[in-house]
Amino acid sequence: MPILFFGHGSPMNAITDNAFTQRLAQIGRDLPRPRAILCVSAHWMTEGTFVTGMEKPPTIHDFGGFPRELFEVQYPAPGSPVVAELVEREVAKTSAPAPVVGIDEDEWGLDHGTWSVLRHVFPQAEIPVLQLSLDMTKGPAYHFEMGERLRALREQGVLIVGSGNLVHNLRRIEWDPAAKPYAWALEFDAWTKSMLEDGNFGALTKDYLATEAGRLAVPTPDHYFPALYILGAADAKDRLAFEWEEMQNGSISMRTFSFGLRG
Template identity: 45%
Template sequence: MSEIDKMPVLFIGHGSPMNIISNNSYTESLVKLGKELPRPKAIMVISAHWMTDGTYVTCNERPKTIYDFYGFPQELYEIQYPSQGSPDKADLACRSVHKAEVKCSNQWGLDHASWAVLKHMYPDADIPVFEMSIDYSFNDWQPKMMQHHYDMAAELGELRKQGVLIIGSGNIVHNLSLIDFRNVDAKPYGWAVEFDEKVKANLLSGNHRDLIEYLNMGKTATMAVPTLDHYLPMVYAISLQEKGEPLEFIHEGFQHASISMRCFKIG
């Protein structure tokens, strides 16, 4: 593929680990996406499953495959994603951010927010991958600390120019306490659909303010986002949208009634 000025930014709703071995409209959209995107020099995933005190990036030469889920079929625990790391691009991430200190870590690897998605997009594991954690140490999230995450992530734009595909991996609606584990195609709750549609409208209009201060979107917000771990990767993604950059949806839908699988591409 020809060189481009900068790589796109993705937000991927990754959902259940069962998607690793499933063939459905969601996983098919990831396969298609991997074939259509410009080939990255490296991939950085902002992971909903790496919560830390402070912000870190993985600097491993060979990041391990992490099975951060329990009670699933043995088949999942036998899958490997043996990509190389990208210590040089991880170092660039550290140097690019000035609003917070970003540190290197060799203690983590690739959790399923990364490899469950990349297994479909790039099944050969032939592109270097590293992760960025989410600083989850704040006690007061609203609205100051949400803005902190947005502003910090906006400083990562240089990575796009250096051929890095940035992926925020979480879920816009993610309520495990009300999930229908038995039925992946269960009818989604009304409150889940309502919130997801409000997020969609704000994404299309470029209203980042209400996406950051998500409680502005009404009473359904607390049901849809009971914790911020899966929502924040979306905030990181939109922070990198430059003026006039298009946003398009890669996939829309729900799984297990309370998980939005909405995915989008910026650029």
């Protein structure tokens, strides 16, 4: 299976028909049908690593101050306890010491980092969807290595996706989506693009805070870490493709990229 990182941006993208969401729909048409989808969302932060294992994960509206229409959205995709156990086993069987993945049967579900994207990519909500949490007690190397441990799931029909934003500074946000991007936001977004094109995943893992632009673009790591899972899950033979490139609200990069989807 291919792998993807989605820049999800505002929750309003879930109910907006725009060029970005139209592109998401096209990605869905281009993807092979997966057995299941495993999403690493910026919005499930934990101590320890967990995967959702319920049969019917609830749709979580983890935001405030948006129109009622957004709170009424449901994404009733099934879960898969079987795939949750597969995730647990794949992580455990790789080189020691292996992280322990707990199976969450009732605490979480599908947050907007997952459903705001998937309702455009797979609008029928028929494919089982699981979320993997971000262990925020760990540094970037852990998250990259988790992606490496999950790579074998691709051969078993599991679509691995990350959902966040490579540039995500809410303190500097402009509420006009078309606002002029900050220079530092453009600088860091261009750097991430260059490192991706060069295959320099080490720099993306270790050096993202080395400049002032990086520290402004990634004031907290929650929206950046999901991308590291996709880098770790990539194979040397995978072709990189930029599915979408845009800045929104001055300080949000919507950069979306895939490995193994375009040839």
